[in-house]
Amino acid sequence: MTKWTLIIGASGGIGQQIATTLAADGWSLYLHYHQHEETIQQMVDQFNHQYAGQEFIPVQYDLTDEANLSALTSNIFALDALVFAQGTTHYSLFKDLPLVKLQTMLQMQVVTPLRLVQEFEDKLARSSHGRIVFLGSVYGGAGSPMEVGYSTVKGALSAFARAYAQEIASTGITVNVVAPGAVATPMNDIFTGAEKAAVTEEIPAGRFADPNEISYWVKVLLDPAAQYLTGETIYVTGGWLR
Numbered sequence: 001m002t003k004w005t006l007i008i009g010a011s012g013g014i015g016q017q018i019a020t021t022l023a024a025d026g027w028s029l030y031l032h033y034h035q036h037e038e039t040i041q042q043m044v045d046q047f048n049h050q051y052a053g054q055e056f057i058p059v060q061y062d063l064t065d066e067a068n069l070s071a072l073t074s075n076i077f078a079l080d081a082l083v084f085a086q087g088t089t090h091y092s093l094f095k096d097l098p099l100v101k102l103q104t105m106l107q108m109q110v111v112t113p114l115r116l117v118q119e120f121e122d123k124l125a126r127s128s129h130g131r132i133v134f135l136g137s138v139y140g141g142a143g144s145p146m147e148v149g150y151s152t153v154k155g156a157l158s159a160f161a162r163a164y165a166q167e168i169a170s171t172g173i174t175v176n177v178v179a180p181g182a183v184a185t186p187m188n189d190i191f192t193g194a195e196k197a198a199v200t201e202e203i204p205a206g207r208f209a210d211p212n213e214i215s216y217w218v219k220v221l222l223d224p225a226a227q228y229l230t231g232e233t234i235y236v237t238g239g240w241l242r
């Protein structure tokens with residue numbers, strides 16, 4: 001039977017790798033993007049060629065917009081898993097963080113995703129192994145100066161997963177957070193080479209993660225055998241900030 005995942009932020013560095021890993025694992029995918037339609041179209045073309053028995057459907061939506069959610073939800077039919085891999089950060093002292101930036105981060109990374117969870121709970125409960133996975137961050141646990149707003153947003157996802165997991169455990173849906181340390185993706189292009197080198201020195205593993213070292217854990221959480229793990233935040237950091 002076809003099993004379906006909706007990947008929010010499938011056009012991002014980590015999202016693309018999650019899509020690649022799940023497609024190879026036999027999943028059919030709804031591939032969400034905000035601006036990078038071409039990235040998604042290339043993946044769809046490639047996956048259609050590689051995995052003839054599966055389906056791959058692009059979905060566009062701006063998660064800062066909570067008002068027109070049906071434009072996204074009406075395109076989703078069967079659903080077994082919901083993965084949130086969208087996100088942005090803002091680097092500044094907290095006192096200099098414009099309120100609008102904080103509101104945007106909260107809206108697109110917490111409020112709209114939680115609205116989507118409400119919308120999709122019944123569909124996920126109809127799956128025998130419903131799954132929700134959020135991409136959090138090590139900063140959601142350890143906190144980071146200069147990224148206080150982002151740390152707050154990511155910590156909220158872990159708190160949500162802990163609470164909601166208890167409420168829905170009887171439906172068979174699990175909800176967890178995969179919280180990376182530093183991953184080699186375009187999200188870190190805001191930092192200079194010297195800044196990235198300074199972070200690398202702090203990481204016990206001595207390097208940024210490859211995106212497939214993150215998508216691996218998403219795949220594991222989506223496996224039926226992972227049924228008993230729920231409400232957790234899994235830190236995937238090469239030992240950094242732990």
Ligand SMILES: NC(=O)c1ccc[n+]([C@@H]2O[C@H](COP(=O)([O-])OP(=O)(O)OC[C@H]3O[C@@H](n4cnc5c(N)ncnc54)[C@H](OP(=O)(O)O)[C@@H]3O)[C@@H](O)[C@H]2O)c1
Pocket residue numbers: 008009010011012013014015032033034035036037061062063064084085086087088108135136137138179180181182183184185186187188
């Ligand atoms: N990279 C890291 O070091 C790192 C570390 C810890 C946690 N994370 C988390 O991992 C997740 C993925 O990060 P990444 O490195 O893959 O980031 P990325 O490459 O910058 O991708 C960001 C994704 O967010 C989407 N997005 C941006 N604004 C949006 C909006 N208004 N509405 C809907 N989607 C929007 C983008 O869509 P378009 O490209 O289509 O516009 C893209 O798919 C994020 O939650 C991030 O916080 C990353």
